[in-house]
Amino acid sequence: MTNPAKYQPSEREQAFLSTVENGKYNRGIVTGIGKFMSGDVPEEMRDFYSADELAALTELDGSQRDVQARMPVKITRHYFEQAKKSRPMQVLIKASPNETADLEGAEDPGKQMDYSPVEGLIHKYELGLIYVASTCSAHCRFCYREELIAKKEVTRPDGTVAPKGLARIEELVPYILEHNRLVAENGGRHPETGREKLREILMSGGDPMVLGNKNIAAWLAALAEAGIESIRIGTKELAFFPDRFDETFMAMLDRFHETYPEVNLRMMVHFNHPDEFLKKAEDGSYIEQPAGGLEWLDNTRAAVRRLRARNWINVDNQAPIIKGINNDPDALRVMQRELKRSGVENHYFFCGRDIVGYKAFNVPIEEAWQILNESQKGLSGVETHARLSITHYKGKTEVAAVTNEPIPGLPGAENGVVILKLLRSAADAPDRAKVTIVGRNPEAIWFSGYDDRVLFDEAGLYSIYGIDLLARSNAA
């Protein structure tokens, strides 16, 4: 393999980058269960794991059920301070033997490597997702990038086996330019893949916000120079360490916007539960503000205000619904209302993915739909924009409806049906909005739970399992 040519920033890019300063941050991170075992953590953190919890985890060390081999343990001081008062936050951040009780799951969830033409890039639809960091300030136990963060070996379509690598500017920019050149020359579609112009990039990982400002700025500028029209930064840093969104970071974004005013920026933030950003009274309740709404943590509030003060930055929240964390309609109702009130859009809720150990985390699909539906009762139209999505290998799919009543005359629908709608086909656009209807199975936590009850499959979600749908419908 030859090394790509060194990337040469343009004059405009260099002028922008020369203005950027890195901030200094003290996240007070504790990494690894060993620190809790040895007591090598600040005194107030010593009881975060009980002696019994530590003993149970130690017993699994080095075995197939080693929880840290599945997903490394990491927590910030800020998250700890909130989690002390919040059972859901503890479930999110504390390792548990339960995670490795059943290790079923995909080594490469979503078969992302099938869509990776360049190391660190997942190219689906008109969107590219790039891995720019392989860690976050803290680690969610349910992480759907556990294979990247735990540096697990993954089999690629060409049969080679290696951990997933990060994207590099010198490889990514030529790929974008070449893809978009071919698309332009071919009347708006790539001649081989049929894809459209690559116009959006989601910076992800891991969390891009663990990088310094200079590093983030280098990515933003390179993507803008390559013709990317919209850049998203996927981050949970507002929950893990909101002080990262300080004036130094905002100054970098301001310079970026002055230099590339045509590029849209979106912060795709990740709150799972309102405990992550709301203040609590002694009795554990949220605190009403005299003028309406609930009181936020001061530094989280300040971070969101800084972002929202810039009308060229959009802020959207998206989060999975996870057992023991936010499978709670009341918590989700508060979260959706408070986020919208503060200018954060509710974008997606997700069903958990088929990661290794997913049975410990995933809420059954129909239950997740009921929870979200229940949580949105009493909210206004603008507060209920979030949809429930489940990521199929074929593309992002909405759990659009679950009926409680049978559909008369439709065999297999005696217990009601689930209607799935393909929001985006990963390969190309024509299948968008097609639906699949399956008979209900309240136990199903993944698509495979409906393998034996597919009633209608216009979206083709089940054709990959080799089901002869025509024969099935004829027999019915």
Ligand code: SF4
């Ligand atoms: S913030 Fe996202 S990438 Fe990071 S550990 Fe949590 S789920 Fe994984």
